[in-house]
Amino acid sequence: MLGLFLLPLFAVFVRSINSEFFNYAFSKQALDALKLSLATSTITTVCAILLGTPLAYVLANWKLKYKSWLELLIDLPIVLPPSVAGLALLIAFGRRGLFGSYLNLIGISLPFTTVAVIMAQMFVAAPLYIRSARVGFTGIDKQLEEAANVEGANRWQMFREVMLPLTGKTLLSGAILTWTRALGEFGATILFAGNLEGVTQTMPMAIYLGFERNLGVALALSVMLVIVSVSLLALTRRLEKPDHD
Amino acid sequence: MKRFASLILLLVLFVAGCAPASTPAPEPVTLNVFAAASLTDAFTEIGNNFQTANPNVTVTFNFAGSQALRTQIEEGAPADVFASASGKEMEALVTGSFVAPESSQVFLNNKLVVILPANNPAGIDSIEDLANAGIKIVFAAEEVPVGRYSREALDKMSGMYGSDFKDKVLANVVSNEDNVKQVVAKVQLGEADAGIVYTSDAIAAPELVTIEIPTDINVVAKYPIAPLVESANAELAHAFIAYVLSDEGQAILQK
Numbered sequence: 114m115l116g117l118f119l120l121p122l123f124a125v126f127v128r129s130i131n132s133e134f135f136n137y138a139f140s141k142q143a144l145d146a147l148k149l150s151l152a153t154s155t156i157t158t159v160c161a162i163l164l165g166t167p168l169a170y171v172l173a174n175w176k177l178k179y180k181s182w183l184e185l186l187i188d189l190p191i192v193l194p195p196s197v198a199g200l201a202l203l204i205a206f207g208r209r210g211l212f213g214s215y216l217n218l219i220g221i222s223l224p225f226t227t228v229a230v231i232m233a234q235m236f237v238a239a240p241l242y243i244r245s246a247r248v249g250f251t252g253i254d255k256q257l258e259e260a261a262n263v264e265g266a267n268r269w270q271m272f273r274e275v276m277l278p279l280t281g282k283t284l285l286s287g288a289i290l291t292w293t294r295a296l297g298e299f300g301a302t303i304l305f306a307g308n309l310e311g312v313t314q315t316m317p318m319a320i321y322l323g324f325e326r327n328l329g330v331a332l333a334l335s336v337m338l339v340i341v342s343v344s345l346l347a348l349t350r351r352l353e354k355p356d357h358d
Numbered sequence: 359m360k361r362f363a364s365l366i367l368l369l370v371l372f373v374a375g376c377a378p379a380s381t382p383a384p385e386p387v388t389l390n391v392f393a394a395a396s397l398t399d400a401f402t403e404i405g406n407n408f409q410t411a412n413p414n415v416t417v418t419f420n421f422a423g424s425q426a427l428r429t430q431i432e433e434g435a436p437a438d439v440f441a442s443a444s445g446k447e448m449e450a451l452v453t454g455s456f457v458a459p460e461s462s463q464v465f466l467n468n469k470l471v472v473i474l475p476a477n478n479p480a481g482i483d484s485i486e487d488l489a490n491a492g493i494k495i496v497f498a499a500e501e502v503p504v505g506r507y508s509r510e511a512l513d514k515m516s517g518m519y520g521s522d523f524k525d526k527v528l529a530n531v532v533s534n535e536d537n538v539k540q541v542v543a544k545v546q547l548g549e550a551d552a553g554i555v556y557t558s559d560a561i562a563a564p565e566l567v568t569i570e571i572p573t574d575i576n577v578v579a580k581y582p583i584a585p586l587v588e589s590a591n592a593e594l595a596h597a598f599i600a601y602v603l604s605d606e607g608q609a610i611l612q613k
Binding site: 303305308 | 429476494496499501521531532533534535536544547549
């Protein structure tokens with residue numbers, strides 16, 4: 114089992130080590146893809162935090178009808194094959210899509226744009242953050258909230274002084290998970306956003322096409338992506354460790 | 359296990375019973391054919407016919423961009439036959455000793471054609487219109503044979519429509535898809551206003567509007583086919599290639 118996990122990674126590193134590695138890793142195509150990947154996945158993560166935190170808070174604290182169904186639907190993209198996600202996005206927001214055709218009327222066309230890349234990443238990655246945040250908020254002792262209420266705290270103070278300190282780490286590790294998932298997003302992106310260097314060609318896309326043109330570039334990019342992902346995961350693990358102070 | 363074995367025995371007896379008494383039932387074999395994505399429709403039909411003629415054979419296809427197939431073969435994927443959309447990928451495999459020198463044969467000439475969605479939203483009436491500002495064109499990536507040919511054709515077109523024609527068209531490209539079928543799909547969905555594909559792909563998608571590219575500015579793709587050196591079914595691989603080259607096979611490819 115471990116061999117299955119580790120040998121492929123090992124092979125990528127071994128095969129990528131050659132005199133051309135830095136030429137490949139710093140080629141214009143590779144750097145464009147790296148920049149685009151970092152920019153889009155960061156925007157995705159920021160949007161996920163800004164929009165997902167209130168949503169998670171509401172899900173954790175309000176009594177809503179059909180709440181469990183809503184939660185299920187929000188979790189769905191986590192397990193959905195990315196190709197389904199890409200197709201669904203295209204059918205919904207494409208130029209002739211169910212909603213995209215209306216956007217098209219006012220001159221907005223989403224497919225093949227950087228916005229489409231971010232939408233695809235949001236679709237598949239933001240649920241990871243929302244899920245962590247929801248679990249975090251649910252875990253807060255209700256007595257603490259009542260105590261804060263008695264003290265006369267308003268909603269914002271409650272959120273800032275009680276919720277955030279207690280759930281900060283959970284939120285952060287959720288955000289990192291979203292970020293790494295967004296960084297690796299491929300299937301939904303290639304269907305919905307297409308592939309154009311500097312506009313929609315993210316790292317996974319460049320790796321896929323590199324597989325067809327230049328294995329060297331693909332390997333160099335893979336190594337970079339593995340290193341970034343490992344660092345981010347290591348950070349999450351540190352955050353998940355319980356405090357002792 | 360016992361039950362399974364007896365089932366197999368029964369099956370074998372049954373098959374043997376059906377076969378003419380003089381010839382023993384041939385062993386079932388699988389023929390792995392790696393073929394360019396643009397061959398999907400024609401080769402699927404050819405494969406079915408070949409299976410009908412050779413009931414013990416199962417033809418398994420791997421359709422993808424020729425360059426992807428080439429990499430897969432170089433990395434050890436088990437293929438018996440390789441049908442490429444370009445000589446370049448075949449030559450690379452000959453260089454790498456995956457294909458015997460001079461064993462490949464051209465079995466198909468495929469021209470390029472411009473495709474448009476059924477309702478032609480961008481109002482494209484001629485090849486020259488591809489340079490109109492603001493239209494959305496989808497090409498195959500330069501790594502894919504059809505993408506390379508499309509760009510070669512653009513070079514030729516620039517000779518006819520003005521030296522900046524190619525740059526103007528390339529500025530309209532919104533995506534470089536990883537195989538020709540993806541180009542067809544994006545135009546079919548109406549996400550792109552135009553694309554360049556092989557004539558065979560346009561024929562397979564009759565609802566699309568096509569604009570013929572005149573011969574002097576077109577590019578003809580020569581498709582080579584060859585058996586792989588490592589093939590475990592060399593005889594069968596040759597038989598399959600012979601069928602592709604036969605009148606019957608050629609008729610299917612011309613459809």
